[in-house]
Amino acid sequence: MTQNLSGKTALVTGGGSGIGESVCLRLAGDGAHVVVVDLNLDAAQRTVIKIEQAGGEASAYECDISQHGQTKEVFAKILEQSAVDILINNAGIAHVGNLESTAEADLDRLYSVNVKGVYNAMSALIGAMKAQKSGVIINLASVASSVGIADRFAYSMTKGAVLTMTYSVAKDYINDGIRCNCIAPGRVHTPFVDNFLEKNYPDTKQEMFEKLSKSQPIGRMGQADEIAGLIAYLCSDQAAFITGSNIPIDGGFVTLNN
Template structure:
């Protein structure tokens, strides 16, 4: 009998790191569920996968909406149980506590924290029933060390880190592994847009400065993050759960 095709649900899968994760996992002959607010962009990611011989479906869902996520996971699990969940969707905010409004805090919490909760809640029952599952949460180095002007963002990523520990502990006897990845600065369109918006007159200089903030001397790439996700989802990582993996060019340990 042919091996079961694994099903991987990736949130924020239409662009940046999420898209790289989708494309990478698709190479392992998994069925990829690309979940994103932007349906057209999600469809473009699925098209690339299908054109390369893979299998994928696109869904437009707001991860902060519990009812939407629960209904999506229920309908998917009735067709093909979800084996892998990658909680990649997230938003950023720049500012210390004085220039973080209550609305900023709520907005980041709803997506970065509640969104992770909603997605895990949506898949956990099915994973328990099949006695297997992999959950990867996208945290950040900001969960572990102090980063200037990242008050709200750090708060949410700290929550992602500790949710990872809790889920790993609670479901270890159900065959479910839960880990998180903590990237440093990764070169995505978000970084380019941030520099263009905030430093229009010295973009090259600022890009160089941000790159050099990693001891390794450059930013990471989405493909490098995707490669780590790929490993943690694989059977080669079967002995790994409840762990946080910095992938940061030495930022956390060498910046002293």
């Protein structure tokens, strides 16, 4: 089911690949002008080309969202071109390890992107959204925000922060016409998963893929376009009564894995 996002401008961080790319394509297909923001400008431009080939409208910007000053500067340039109606905080990085195997540098690296990056992006746009008395912010949290997952110490820390930042922003700006929600995906099949298996399990890739797939009670990983579909709905006027929510999309991982 498509949503009517005509006349809206949506900014998507990490839009050059994986879930972010799928979100960009979906929002553009639903009529939004999509601003693709990515650390890799070439990747962002490839997403723009795909959108334009499908008849949509998009633009690409390079930005390291872990850098506060750079994010403010790039987002200010974007706002000079158009109001931003929708912010999708998708960009993020992962780390495998428990407390003992998580170095300080690992913790700082994940914090800088997954927590500070979300803060930087919201901080750069919240003033403009307040001024226009409207806005939708969707943050990508995780099942790791609310349940314990082995060997994900730093990652879980950051995604827990994304969840609580979402609650805080939803509460503080509800009277400014701004809705803020997050979604909590389970494991989603993206190039990241394939690269992880290739790097860590080169001789047993298929076996590990099946094992990871079956960790979701539904028996498979999610697909990026399924995540994009939920995000498109939450961005639409049909979801106008939803704010301050953490919406799972995890094949039953949180509630049925017992």
